[in-house]
Amino acid sequence: MNNCVETAALPPGLLAVRDSKNTAGPALLFAPTAWGTFVDALRGDALGSGAAARRSAS
Numbered sequence: 376m377n378n379c380v381e382t383a384a385l386p387p388g389l390l391a392v393r394d395s396k397n398t399a400g401p402a403l404l405f406a407p408t409a410w411g412t413f414v415d416a417l418r419g420d421a422l423g424s425g426a427a428a429r430r431s432a433s
Contacts, residue, residue, distance in 0.1 A: 379395040379396070381398075
């Protein structure tokens with residue numbers, strides 16, 4: 376399953392994030408620094424996505 380989001384910069388200094396498969400749906404608004412922190416946490420598996428556990432089980 377492909378889970379994708381789209382982002383767009385909005386004035387004044389906000390970032391909109393939405394589900395790429397539901398373009399008519401709602402968007403969440405974030406400060407760019409908050410979104411960057413979230414993405415960095417995902418990349419480092421700090422949120423416990425279980426990706427490391429799935430890799431070691433393979």
